[in-house]
Amino acid sequence: MIAVKNITKRFDKKAALENISCTIPDGRIYGLVGSNGAGKSTLLRLLTGIYKPDSGEIGYDGLAVYEAPEVKEQIVFISDDLYFLPQSNMERMAKLYAVCYKGFDNEYFRELAAKFRLDPRASIGTFSKGMKRQAAMILALACRTKYIFLDETLDGLDPMMRSFVKTVVRGEMTSRGATAVITSHSLRELEDTCDQLAMLHDGGIVFESDIKNLKTTFFKIQVSFGYDYDASLFRDINVRSFTKVGSVANLVVGGDREQIQAMIKNLNPLLMEVLPLSLEEVFVHEMSAHGYALDVSILAQEEGGHENVQ
Amino acid sequence: MKMFNKAFYLDRLKYLRWMGIVCTVIAWSISLIAVFSTLSYYQWVPLSTGPEFKGILSASTMILSPIVYAMGFFMVFLAYSFQYRRNASDYYHSLSLTRTQLYFSTGAAVLTWIFFVVISTVLLVNVVASAIADSVGMSLSDATGASADIMLIFMLHAFIMVGAAMLATSLTGTAFSSFVTAVLLYALPWVIASFMQSVISDIVVILPESPSYMPAYSSMVFSAFVEDFDAWKKLIAPVLLAIAYIIVGWLCAKKRPSETAGKSSPNKALQTFIRSIVAFPFLLLAVSAFNDKSVSASGDISYDIWSFARYIVLSVMFYILYEIISTRNVKSLPKAIPYYAVPLGAALALWLMASAVGTHIISFQPPAHDIEYVRIERFTENRYRDVGNTYMTMKLSQIEFHEQQMKELVLYRLEKSREEAKAGTFYSNPDKDEIYCTVELNMRDGSSHTRVISLMLSDISNLEIIINAGNHAELRELPLDSEISSLEIGAVSSWGGIDGVVTGAQAWEIWEMYKEELSRLSATNFNAAVGAGYASRQIEASARIVVAVEESDGSQSRHSFPLTQFTFRALDRYVEIADPAKQNR
Numbered sequence: 031m032i033a034v035k036n037i038t039k040r041f042d043k044k045a046a047l048e049n050i051s052c053t054i055p056d057g058r059i060y061g062l063v064g065s066n067g068a069g070k071s072t073l074l075r076l077l078t079g080i081y082k083p084d085s086g087e088i089g090y091d092g093l094a095v096y097e098a099p100e101v102k103e104q105i106v107f108i109s110d111d112l113y114f115l116p117q118s119n120m121e122r123m124a125k126l127y128a129v130c131y132k133g134f135d136n137e138y139f140r141e142l143a144a145k146f147r148l149d150p151r152a153s154i155g156t157f158s159k160g161m162k163r164q165a166a167m168i169l170a171l172a173c174r175t176k177y178i179f180l181d182e183t184l185d186g187l188d189p190m191m192r193s194f195v196k197t198v199v200r201g202e203m204t205s206r207g208a209t210a211v212i213t214s215h216s217l218r219e220l221e222d223t224c225d226q227l228a229m230l231h232d233g234g235i236v237f238e239s240d241i242k243n244l245k246t247t248f249f250k251i252q253v254s255f256g257y258d259y260d261a262s263l264f265r266d267i268n269v270r271s272f273t274k275v276g277s278v279a280n281l282v283v284g285g286d287r288e289q290i291q292a293m294i295k296n297l298n299p300l301l302m303e304v305l306p307l308s309l310e311e312v313f314v315h316e317m318s319a320h321g322y323a324l325d326v327s328i329l330a331q332e333e334g335g336h337e338n339v340q
Numbered sequence: 341m342k343m344f345n346k347a348f349y350l351d352r353l354k355y356l357r358w359m360g361i362v363c364t365v366i367a368w369s370i371s372l373i374a375v376f377s378t379l380s381y382y383q384w385v386p387l388s389t390g391p392e393f394k395g396i397l398s399a400s401t402m403i404l405s406p407i408v409y410a411m412g413f414f415m416v417f418l419a420y421s422f423q424y425r426r427n428a429s430d431y432y433h434s435l436s437l438t439r440t441q442l443y444f445s446t447g448a449a450v451l452t453w454i455f456f457v458v459i460s461t462v463l464l465v466n467v468v469a470s471a472i473a474d475s476v477g478m479s480l481s482d483a484t485g486a487s488a489d490i491m492l493i494f495m496l497h498a499f500i501m502v503g504a505a506m507l508a509t510s511l512t513g514t515a516f517s518s519f520v521t522a523v524l525l526y527a528l529p530w531v532i533a534s535f536m537q538s539v540i541s542d543i544v545v546i547l548p549e550s551p552s553y554m555p556a557y558s559s560m561v562f563s564a565f566v567e568d569f570d571a572w573k574k575l576i577a578p579v580l581l582a583i584a585y586i587i588v589g590w591l592c593a594k595k596r597p598s599e600t601a602g603k604s605s606p607n608k609a610l611q612t613f614i615r616s617i618v619a620f621p622f623l624l625l626a627v628s629a630f631n632d633k634s635v636s637a638s639g640d641i642s643y644d645i646w647s648f649a650r651y652i653v654l655s656v657m658f659y660i661l662y663e664i665i666s667t668r669n670v671k672s673l674p675k676a677i678p679y680y681a682v683p684l685g686a687a688l689a690l691w692l693m694a695s696a697v698g699t700h701i702i703s704f705q706p707p708a709h710d711i712e713y714v715r716i717e718r719f720t721e722n723r724y725r726d727v728g729n730t731y732m733t734m735k736l737s738q739i740e741f742h743e744q745q746m747k748e749l750v751l752y753r754l755e756k757s758r759e760e761a762k763a764g765t766f767y768s769n770p771d772k773d774e775i776y777c778t779v780e781l782n783m784r785d786g787s788s789h790t791r792v793i794s795l796m797l798s799d800i801s802n803l804e805i806i807i808n809a810g811n812h813a814e815l816r817e818l819p820l821d822s823e824i825s826s827l828e829i830g831a832v833s834s835w836g837g838i839d840g841v842v843t844g845a846q847a848w849e850i851w852e853m854y855k856e857e858l859s860r861l862s863a864t865n866f867n868a869a870v871g872a873g874y875a876s877r878q879i880e881a882s883a884r885i886v887v888a889v890e891e892s893d894g895s896q897s898r899h900s901f902p903l904t905q906f907t908f909r910a911l912d913r914y915v916e917i918a919d920p921a922k923q924n925r
Binding site: 041075078079080081082097099100102103105106107109111112113115125126129130131 | 342345347348350351355422425426427428430431433434435436437438439441597598599
């Protein structure tokens with residue numbers, strides 16, 4: 031288990047992360063989502079012992095990670111900004127990993143390279159951006175570490191490969207009980223990959239929850255009444271968003287679904303419809319609640335744009 | 341704590357292999373060319389006992405100097421290049437290695453490659469030079485010892501270069517900052533030592549040219565250090581400096597955040613430090629201008645203000661340029677400029693310190709009873725040029741004079757010399773009736789002080805009387821035949837050398853006659869005959885015997901013995917041999 035307690039990290043006096051705490055249980059896929067500059071990559075670098083927190087503690091089953099090779103041997107990190115040795119191929123990189131990771135599985139490395147259809151002897155410099163990400167993924171998985179950290183690694187892959195990588199990672203987690211921490215801008219990726227999600231905003235964790243729980247806790251209700259009303263009518267309900275067009279109001283609410291439905295029914299609605307929220311919508315509403323306005327449609331377009339490029 | 345990771349070290353060796361191989365090939369090729377050139381030179385200009393291997397090795401491996409310089413810096417920069425790019429830095433710091441292991445394993449790989457280049461090149465030169473010399477009938481002496489010496493020197497030298505560069509990479513985050521810092525760190529001790537020496541020498545002209553406080557490091561930087569390889573023990577100080585660089589570099593590397601990569605330095609304090617050492621050498625030159633004072637006939641003192649202003653401008657320019665280039669941000673300049681006071685203050689402090697040391701040194705005038713004994717080291721006609729027979733001076737320098745008269749004479753002249761130094765008239769010697777004598781005052785408290793004193797003609801007479809009164813038998817000893825590696829006799833030429841050179845058996849015949857004639861002379865006549873620096877009579881010689889003597893440490897020294905009327909038979913025999921016309925008569 032990774033326990034993060036009150037960590038703060040500053041760059042040139044500007045706080046990148048402020049007093050962050052979270053717990054990452056073993057054997058789960060933990061997603062970190064957040065806007066640009068939210069501190070996702072910084073948190074990952076702190077978790078992998080690359081950065082030293084200015085304050086707070088990070089413990090892997092109680093052991094500190096910074097400057098601790100015995101802990102880091104159980105950690106592999108794939109950065110959003112990949113690095114390979116100059117003029118190297120995957121075989122050369124595998125040798126470097128084998129130097130640092132006693133558990134590096136050369137056979138598995140070759141097996142994965144074959145599955146991903148990458149030539150281990152080809153110069154990595156000739157690889158496309160997506161192929162480089164695959165190469166990094168293969169090398170990282172072959173380290174057979176207990177923890178794997180992926181910083182926006184899925185974002186650079188085409189849909190087919192993304193799906194394949196997810197399957198491989200999911201398989202790793204299941205077969206070995208490994209733990210993965212994945213950051214992404216794409217909520218959709220995290221939605222169907224992660225077990226747990228934390229939302230980072232402005233250097234702090236806005237909320238942390240199980241994906242299943244998140245989906246069932248937040249939902250949308252469309253409602254209409256035979257009398258004039260406003261948002262104050264729902265003061266006893268956790269309303270995250272309220273919009274009204276004519277007599278029909280759209281509410282985004284959080285809490286126990288059946289209990290909320292019963293409360294609204296007591297108000298005698300003419301119409302009431304409960305709609306599920308996508309993870310994107312939850313994200314947007316939560317971010318809005320913390321003063322970060324983002325239109326769902328823009329988010330969707332951006333993601334669509336990404337896919338078109340790939 | 342595990343400081344070194346063997347597997348990572350081997351990986352780094354592999355990582356650096358291309359640069360290592362290229363440097364090896366260059367070093368081998370150019371050194372071999374130098375071997376052939378050097379041997380062909382010796383073939384046409386043979387020495388009586390054949391060329392020394394040391395000479396060939398030194399000439400052939402001279403090319404190693406720039407290669408070792410280049411390798412020392414560039415291999416470190418290549419090996420630690422991950423420190424300059426954020427993604428590379430994050431990658432290496434994510435691996436299961438401590439910063440200490442990264443630092444030492446990488447540094448060891450760099451040193452291994454440089455040592456390999458040095459050792460393999462010296463061995464190659466040794467083997468090839470020996471083989472060629474054998475085939476052309478030359479005899480090479482001292483090959484093994486010379487090879488070991490030169491390898492050691494180059495490896496120690498590489499050690500300093502690598503140490504400075506390793507520290508620089510730990511202090512900075514870009515290749516530019518790292519290179520500038522490495523060069524400055526490497527040169528800074530030399531710059532400071534030279535500055536101290538310059539300031540002190542300007543104040544205390546009665547100090548010898550190479551005072552003992554000058555670190556051996558000064559001879560290592562920017563000089564053909566191979567010439568120094570007989571005195572490798574002097575290199576202990578530079579090696580300690582290299583070790584200090586590496587240790588400080590390690591401490592900085594341990595604290596260095598990964599996010600420093602791509603930034604000129606990890607924090608503002610270090611950025612100020614690096615900027616300061618960029619400006620510092622120019623500021624030292626600027627404050628040195630205060631020593632370049634000229635005294636007019638009326639006693640007015642004027643300083644070289646233009647020189648001061650020139651170096652101040654240069655220091656400001658480099659200070660600003662470094663800040664702009666390293667940070668790529670002009671906006672940081674207003675905050676950086678006030679810190680210019682740091683290097684300026686440091687330069688002034690160093691100047692004041694050197695001046696205080698100089699003032700302290702020149703005030704040294706001990707009472708005679710505090711002196712245990714006096715040694716006389718050298719006679720010169722100005723600051724640099726020796727006078728008198730250097731062999732006899734060497735013999736004289738081995739004698740400890742405990743005589744009261746000697747102490748009093750030296751102290752009397754020391755006081756006069758100090759006064760001349762303060763008045764700026766020392767070494768002016770307007771009437772050419774002075775010579776300068778380097779003396780070592782060994783005190784009863786165990787300390788020793790070396791000074792140059794001026795001696796008037798009357799003082800030289802007194803000195804000779806004191807020396808002769810001591811009946812020092814060793815002062816009548818000449819080089820033993822077994823010590824002489826070459827013997828040449830010739831007429832004194834207008835350019836200071838010798839013409840009409842006689843060598844071989846005829847030279848040895850004249851040398852025997854010369855020795856026999858000298859043995860019959862009185863002490864005073866002996867001193868004049870051999871041209872001793874302490875001889876009150878200096879006789880002009882028309883011919884000289886030049887003797888090359890093998891020293892106990894393996895080095896060679898050349899000494900000149902005049903042929904005068906005191907040794908007329910030897911002189912006459914030389915003329916007979918050298919002048920064919922006379923021979924025919």
